[in-house]
Amino acid sequence: MADATLVEAINLALARAMQDDPRVLILGADVGKDGGVFRATDGLLARFGPERVLDTPLAEVAIAGVSIGLAAQGFRPVAEIQFMGFAYATIDQLLNHAARLRTRTRGRLTCPMVLRTPCGAGIRAPEHHSESGEACFTNIPGLRIVIPSSPQRAYGLLLAAIRDPDPVVFLEPTRLYRAFREPLADDGKALPLDRCFTLREGGDVTLVGWSAVMREMLAAAERLAAEGIEAEVIDVATLVPLDAETILASVAKTGRCVICHEAPLTGGFGAEIAAQLAGPGLLSLLAPVERVTGYDTIVPLARLEQHYLPSVDRILAAVRRTLRHG
Amino acid sequence: MADATLVEAINLALARAMQDDPRVLILGADVGKDGGVFRATDGLLARFGPERVLDTPLAEVAIAGVSIGLAAQGFRPVAEIQFMGFAYATIDQLLNHAARLRTRTRGRLTCPMVLRTPCGAGIRAPEHHSESGEACFTNIPGLRIVIPSSPQRAYGLLLAAIRDPDPVVFLEPTRLYRAFREPLADDGKALPLDRCFTLREGGDVTLVGWSAVMREMLAAAERLAAEGIEAEVIDVATLVPLDAETILASVAKTGRCVICHEAPLTGGFGAEIAAQLAGPGLLSLLAPVERVTGYDTIVPLARLEQHYLPSVDRILAAVRRTLRHG
Amino acid sequence: MPTDRVAQFSIEFTRYLDPDGNPLGPLPAFAANPADLVPLYRAMVLTRTFDAKAVAFQRTGRLGTFASSLGQEAVGVGAASAMATNDVLIPSFRDQAAQLWRGVTPVELFLYWGGDERGSDFAGPRDDFPISVPVASHVPHAAGVALALKLRQQSRAVLCIIGDGATSKGDFYEALNFAGVWRLPLVVLISNNQWAISAPRAAQSAAETLAQKAVAVGIPGEQVDGNDVIAVRERVARALERARAGNGASLIEALTYRLSDHTTADDARRYRDDAEVSLHWHSEPVARLRQYLVSQGAWSRDAEEHALASATTEIDRAAEAYLATPPQPISAMFDHLFAELPASLTSQRAQAIGSEAGDG
């Protein structure tokens, strides 16, 4: 069982899915010889050939739309969009077609496709390469939205997304692509797409979030543990459909919750989790729900980027605020 | 002071803005001779000529992108997209360019444009014509998102949007276009873009929402009043930037809040308001925050459409649940 | 100035019958025997009858907004009749002529336009797509389906029908470019009815023809008289054969005219002269083929009366069946969203069903 980075885990999951199921295809710009701009598809062309790994012209709308046609015909296309900044153009196809082809035809035609795209800041990338735009996709019924935050979850969740009979938007935090390695058994085991992952148990405060910032949340939990404060850390991983139960159960135990994401605050998906707490979860709350997120601004270019990202200190400060209550 | 419908108010505001400011232009498909598919631009071509009312080819991305170029040059384009279902294609241009042209150039180039589009269900329209997709736009820093729910607010808010030096997405509920008339003074007075509107005062429960469903909220408030329950009804109107103060102040008074919108529940903008209550507003809450919204499904075609829309009964049921507490 | 000519292109236009139904030359093989054209004629009549009924139903509140294909029947019938059963149709919202020929039933069409999703669950052509309302957004799907057929090495082709306005959209162009690069078995047929709601053809593009948009993606493009069902069928058949044979995609612009309002929600008098419309009535496709058939002794007043009567009966029966179809249960809203309803939605489903009584 070798160690793998997140991007290597993606690559292993893609290879496994293609090996297990001849209907699985990969398409996108530079996914072939080049192996993808982040090398997520490295080696797949050589291994599976040009009929299953298709380099496309440079046109995101068509990449999404062609995937819909392939899926309706029974293939399992996995489309790569090179950066989230270029994935917004596909919302039209995803919302008006992929998400509702099954509904529109009462199940006669379906759309088992996956649209993969890297997201998030922190790698000193050029303009338009650092957004966390998941909230543009989370109010679209018929879509599943998944964001892994470790190699193991990337592997298991991508396999699940590809096997899922309905469309999945799969977001990959660039900051984590090569940030760390994890033992990974390439065993073809998928992880559930409707479940949060509790990364650390604790009874004093619940830290819930997703994507790259899970690392700062875990680091914050370490620091808190050193002070004798036990934080429960939950990786939402699948934003839609949301596993509110796991989060509510945790907060029922801790009474305190800090929600963390890299996307801007206002209208971010963290609001949905806070809304669950303000509703069904209200009676468990001992302190106001805190949100530590990116600011409601454009992600700055490299020189100021790190000041935009939620930091361990900001998370700790929020936790301390919640602890002051009750 | 004549009575006007919401669509007539839009038309009056457009005419007023064009008369007051030669930089204001209108562009979109069928906005000229045809006066727009909903007649929002009726008569403007005849009055202001083809250099200020421009019929475009059928291409939403270009309509948005051309508006950005016009705005950067100092014009005040007001672009019409015929239905929200066709506005998603413009998110790429709005997010990657309109919302950040000022930021990218440190203020050297700016983007004072308005993108108008009808939204919402309830008029037995064809497929793709009934969505409430505002949540796809509310997590995009640099944009203002406005949805009027009465002729007077449509008039004042559209004037404000056109005069605003930054980009505004202006959503118009088709269900209200001709639903009712209101006295309207065509006095060129704009309404604030950073303020909620309290339509009815009350101390027992706060009903907060936007768009067409404000009518069901007001009807529910009437029914409650008959039972001696005083509901405060707030029209958010400008979703971003959000005037949380007004909502928090109301809930501080009532302790109970029912949030209502036509868009699907999960990841809808109602979650942001609930999040404000779970955070800064927590200590005011006497009951769990309720959300009465469209379901997390595709808006059904005409035959089932009315079963998708939030109804007065669903609002009343939610209010009653909140009153059972504390 | 030292310049070389590096590329050259031309666009051709094909027509077999003039507006009065006179042949301009020898007809293609399928039309050698005039009697063989009668099914095409009947199909155009059926479409026209369906359209008239649908418009009447909308006017009387029994149908939603509807887009008539009056005057464009030859495009859909000519193209669909050129397709093999296992080819795939990816239509727009005005393509009932093609859908009916393909085996979509009038009941299904009424249900769809009446606001019932079951109308897109065709019992007939299971691979055909439902109509696309977002203009041109289905051309990428057509490319994707064509890619699927090619990857499976099936000798099948895809026919995608769009309007003149659709040719201004980026998704049309991107998809056509994919089809060129991958030599996909795809035929994109432009039903150029000269109008996109209030936008006349000239306001849509400065291109002299829409067929020449093929030049931008390196595939063949041509024009055909869209009111000459023989020409449409012959040219589309040729393009489909080419596609099935592995020779790639092509673009065909069929010149026709929208004799109706854009939809029942439109009033074309706001932007279009009646004079222009009257003029185009002279070249409409049904009379044209009828005149030819009559001139060949293959059609008669009797036959006409019978054809109209049987079309009317068929459509009226379908209309009855549609009106007699009860709406779906409210739960249908949830039951086709995913293969399996996520746990998080079961409570919403229950609430919706529960609210059935109280609500609406």
Place this chain on the structure above:
Amino acid sequence: MPTDRVAQFSIEFTRYLDPDGNPLGPLPAFAANPADLVPLYRAMVLTRTFDAKAVAFQRTGRLGTFASSLGQEAVGVGAASAMATNDVLIPSFRDQAAQLWRGVTPVELFLYWGGDERGSDFAGPRDDFPISVPVASHVPHAAGVALALKLRQQSRAVLCIIGDGATSKGDFYEALNFAGVWRLPLVVLISNNQWAISAPRAAQSAAETLAQKAVAVGIPGEQVDGNDVIAVRERVARALERARAGNGASLIEALTYRLSDHTTADDARRYRDDAEVSLHWHSEPVARLRQYLVSQGAWSRDAEEHALASATTEIDRAAEAYLATPPQPISAMFDHLFAELPASLTSQRAQAIGSEAGDG
């Protein structure tokens, strides 16, 4: 078969200097006196010097990902030198040659690529757009700016530069179609460097030339040797004059070659043969113009040494100035978002500034 030819098109290619710098015929007026070409030569050298420095800076962690224009200098210099000062440039991310000629300073370019938004606040050409990273997304802006100039009846034109890959995108096509319909004062210049990251030109479109994409929107399209700065300048100048004179938009495909990796984040050896690259070094633009100037006695080894030295000095000075520029305050993140910061953001701004110490 009764068919008529209804439209015809052809694409021409222009070149004045062959790869060895030999004139193929009389040169345009602006090139009559070889000495007048020296500024173009110096500009290409300056660009190449800037690119080399920027790549070196990236390799040593002093700059972010950077896209070199090595081998494409003639496209930017030829085109920009054809522009009037008050024309508007709407560039892509590889157009530093054109930007430098337009008066964007090397310091501003370093700042931008170094991750400082002030690099797009040009002191020079105030109407020019910042570079567009989302491929082709700026072509609609160019059409909008051109529309603005036309509505104001100014005799100014817009030059928009894109790559070969960009021609596959729908926004490029939609915008070009608008420009055709409205006869906008717009010139779209394709810097066809034969590659879009790993996609060779042939994989991008089946069209024989990219210039012929103009046919789809009814505007003139032509090819030019993009490594011949004289040809680029002459053809772009003509197209801009045409635009300013109210005769509408045009599309020019400049044939050049990307001698560098796609960006500093790319390794072209993964997908491209070195042999191909070496081949293209033979037709690169700087040597070509130098050979011509030398053959005309308008350039010498001395002049060359001076030119290189002064370019190096200028770029080194700019590099120093860039490195010496302190980053913006954290508050800058908020202070250019809106004309006026909404009240709801003041607390976020305060928090961000406050966290300055603790964070990062």
